[in-house]
Amino acid sequence: MQGKAPSQQSVRTQVYLGIDVSKARLDVFIHPLGRMLAVSNDTGGLKRLKKAVADCDVALVVMEATGKFHRLAHRFLHDSGFRVAVVNPARSRKFADAVGALAKTDAIDARVLAILGESLRPDAAPPAPEILESLQELTRGRDAAVENRTAVLNQIGASKTAPLIRELKRQLRALETAIANLEAEIRRRIDADPALARRFEILTSIPGVAPCAAVALIAGVIELGQLSAKEIAMIVGLAPVADDSGQRRGTRAIRGGRAHVRAALYMPANSAARHNPDLKAFYDRLIASGKKPKVAITAVMRKLAILANTLVGQNRLWEPHHA
Structure with missing residues (x-):
């Protein structure tokens, strides 16, 4: 059949980028093309x-959290x-171990990512x-x-030499000043942002919080x-994780999640278990049913995280009896 030849459409290859981040450099692996390049961070x-990668259909970019060094790349690529x-x-x-990538170099890490x-397909x-x-x-x-303040206080308690104690007390005063300054700066920044100030008020x-x-x-x-309630519990690491195999039903335990947030909820949970009427009743009920105090406090921490998530979502303050 004679006539015009069909026009050739350029097909863009779908790829996944793995980026190993360091302070000065980004090592990038383009999968499945197998291309590797390094650029400055x-x-x-x-x-x-x-x-x-302009000629590719980039399905997803994956990089590791590195404190602050990944932030510029994350923001630039997202924008x-x-x-x-x-x-x-x-x-x-763990994924590298699972696929047999036992060696560790920047190029290998980028390929694994x-x-x-x-x-x-991480979110x-x-x-x-x-x-x-x-x-x-x-x-x-x-x-x-x-x-650091806790460590210095412990050193002071264990020391007997006067010059050392004087030096440790000097360090303690400096740390207390630093903590007060940082807390004041944190509050200043929260108060300056109406959305954060409202969240803090809630x-x-x-x-107990x-x-x-x-x-x-x-x-x-x-x-x-x-x-959701399940999502906030999982993110903070307060959701009991199943441990079953065959006929065995293992003990549920919490794991993973954001440990620093979980740690920050421990003291509020202890306070709430004594002074928040609803959570005190919840804690007492768990203890009466035979739960260990540590398990009961963990359950109160989970309740606090869910309550905080609910109140912020509804943009309302806590009240003893909500309609």
């Missing part, structure tokens, strides 16, 4: 990466229209707003200072108010 390098998933390094390491993206998420990123940094700094209205715990929830669970 700055705006210029990211523009070069974007140009390099450029890419779907970006940031995964826990422990998860990607790309294959993980195709195999597991893509936008970067946190910059104000929340700054709050997270300030909160981590405050938590580290509190840990959380601190819950009996002190300002430090409220800040931990605000900075540590940016999804607060948008999750």
Whole structure:
């Protein structure tokens, strides 16, 4: 049959990008094309990466959480229209072991992340707003200072030499000043943002939830108010995980999740188990049924996380008897 030859349509290959992030460089593996490239971890390098994959249909970009070094790439690629998933390094390491990638180099890590993206399809998420990123940094700094203060107090209690005790007390005063300054800065930034200020007001209205715990929830669970009860319990690591095999029914236990948020809920749960009427009744009922105190407190922590999520989602303060 004679006539015009059909026009050739360019078919864009669907690919998955795995990015191993370091302070100065991004190692990128393009799967399944098998292409590897390295770019600088700055705006210029990211523009070069974007140009390099312009002829591909990028289904997902996967990188590990690295404190602050992945943030520029996450924000730039998200703003450029890419779907970006940031995964826990422990998860990607276990996946590497599962697929037999025992060696560890930047190139291998990037390849493993790309294959993980195709195999597991982790959820893509936008970067946190910059104000929340700054709050997270300030909160981590405050938590580290509190840990150092505890260590210095323990040293003072175990020391007998006067010059050492004087030096430790000097360090203690400096740490207490640093903690007070960081807490004041955290509050200043929350008060300056109406949405965060409202969230803080809601959380601190819950009996037992002190300002430090409220800040931990605000900075540590940016999804607060948008999750189901099961999702918030799982994210914080307070959902009992099954441990069954065959006829055996193992003991349910919590695992995973965001440990720093879980730790921040421990003292509020203890306070709520004594002073919050509903949660006190819940705690007493668990103890009466034979549950160990630690298990009962963990259940109260889960109730607090769910309550905080519900109140923020409904944009209302806690009240003893809600209609």
